[in-house]
Amino acid sequence: MKTYIVKIVVLVTIISLNSCDTKQKEVAENNTNVTDRPNIILFVSDDHGTDAIGAYGNPVIKTPNLDKLANEGIVFTDAYCTSASCAASRSVILSGKFGHATGSYGHVHDYHHFSTYDTIKSLPVLLSKAGYETARIGKYHVAPEKVYHFDQVLEADPRNTVEMAEQCADVLKSDKPFFLYFCTDDPHRGHPFEPDPWDTPNSFGNKKEGYKDVETITYNPEDVLVPAFLPDTKQTREEIAEYYQSISRIDQGFGKLMQMLQETGKADNTIVFYISDNGMAFPGAKTTVYEPGIKLPCIIKDPTKNSKGLTSNAMISWVDLTPTILDMAKVDFDANKFHGHSFYDIMGKEKFEGWNEIYASHTFHEITMYYPMRVVRSENYKLIWNIAYRLEYPFASDLWASSTWQAIYRNNIEFFGPKTVKDYLFRAEFELYDLSKDPNESNNLATNASFQDILNTMKGKMKAFQTKTKDPWMIMWGHDASLQGSGVNL
Known part of the structure; x- marks a missing residue:
């Protein structure tokens, strides 16, 4: 009996040792694979257009740290979000799918309640499963949490990017490769959205007392550059000056984060992205699918590639970010x-080859702002389909209350920038532009007999895109119900 028990003990011990050895080998193999992978920082600002960054040609604004990133990496000149609305755009960044296919039609908070389908596998979840330490800090604005789950959630004032950077110290020192999703509230408009008096410029998060460890950099409204789509008024210039100040705060926090990364010794194995979720928070940009709303900064530094100080005119989209980062x-x-x-x-x-076509898809900003638009840009031509063109174009609450808009609206001025107020509020069903000759999208070619072949070609591309991505709004093409499904939620 004792001999039998001894044999069992020996057998169990051998099996246990073999099991431990196997597990150790698996861990070693996994660690080899994981540690060979780069760290990735995805830095996302809120409502920052290409109009206000030195690397994109603005000589007035002070963004030395972002400009340094551009000198050390690649500047993409034709990078696009798919929807110029915060939550909708961020769902695309982290899912690699258009919002019309994931249920992410607009804002997630309060009564808007647009939420991604729980079957979607997001970037942070996929990276975590592959052995990455995933962490986020700052603006989140996507739902549900189980779809967009991060291993760590860090806390800091999202308007103080220096403080945000300091809170990321442990992530930068992680033993595992890390994915850091760093999202500022700047340069989004600040509360209150409705100023008193009405012509007071919005703060864009700026405070008279400033922020701890952040240098307050101010701008003279007379010196700012007014983009061509905006009216050059006192109110516009004052608001752009505040917008610039907020961006300079972003730049300082970004610089602090890069300094901390360098001190860890991991800079040579860390890929860094700088992007924005949508264009500047001014009428004619944010919430629209015009170029100032969806054409955005994208700077990528990849130390593993010999690509410094380069520019690329490849047309890329935020829907490409998830597969690119996984790659x-x-x-x-x-x-x-x-x-x-x-x-x-x-x-x-x-x-x-390729990379000469992008698509955009906007449905809501706030739930009260139903105005679905679909876009295809192919080479120099861009087609916008305003599906609800019979409706007045809706305003986001912060844009309506802006002194930039109110200066035009209250004084019954006919033009808002190069467009009439009437044309801004009431749009054609189709807008076709040749961006090589008309970068400000002022001359709609959709009704021009000479461009009907191009119009039909672009419509064909749009229909194919909607079919491929299972866009429910495909039904608006002649009541095409082919994508309507069975009505059963599987």
Whole structure:
């Protein structure tokens, strides 16, 4: 009996040792794979257009740290979000799918309650599963949490990017490769949205007393650059000056984060992105699908590639970010699971095929702002389909109350920038522009007989895009119910 028990003990011990050895080998193999992967920082500002950054040609604004990133990496000159609305855009950034296909039609908070389907596998979840430490700080604005889950949630004042950077110290020192999702509230308009008196410029989060460890950099309204789509008024200039100040605060926090990264010794193995969720928070940009709303800064520094101080005119989209980051992270994924495509292989290349077409899809900003629009840009031509064109174009509450808009509205001025107020509020069903000749989208070619072939070609591309991405609004093409489904929620 004792001999039998001894044999069992020996057998169990051998099995246990073999099991431990196998587990140790698996851990070692996984660690080899994981530690060979780069760290990734995705820095996302809130309502920052290409109009206000030195690397994109603005000589007035002070953004030395972002300009340094551009000198050390690649500046994409034709990078687009898919919807110029905070929550809708962020869902695309983290899912690789258009919002019309994920239920992320607009804002998630309060009574808006637009929420991503729980079947979606998001970027942070996929990276965490692959062995990354995932952390987020600042603006979140997506739901549900179980879809967009991060391993760590860090807390700091989202208007103080220096403080935000300091809170990321432990993540930067992680033993595992990390994915840091760093999202500021700047330069979003600040509360209160309705100023008193009405012509007081919005603060854009700026405070008279400033922020701890942040240098307050102010701008003279006379010196700012007024984009062509805006009216050059006293009110516009005052608000742009505040907008610039908020961006300079972003730049300082970004610089602090890069300094901390350098001190960890991990800078040579960390890929850094700087992007924005949508264009500047002024009428004619944010919530629209015009160029100032959806054409955004995108600067990427990848120390693993020999690509410094380069520019790329590849047309990329925020729907491409998730597959690109997974590609960078050496994570296996099914490309067919995403609407976007990885552009990692063309980074740093002067010549490449394709990457000359992007699509956009906007449905809501706030729930009371139903105005679905679909966009295709192919080469120099851009087609906008205003599906609800019979409605007056809706205003986001902060844009309506802005002194920039109110200066025009209260005084019954006919023009808002190059467009009439009437044309801004009441739009054609189709808008077709040749951006090479008309970068300000002022001359609608959709009714021009000479451009009907181009119009029909662009419509065909749009229909194919909607079919491929299962856009419910496909039904608006002649009541096409082919994508309507069975009505059963599977």
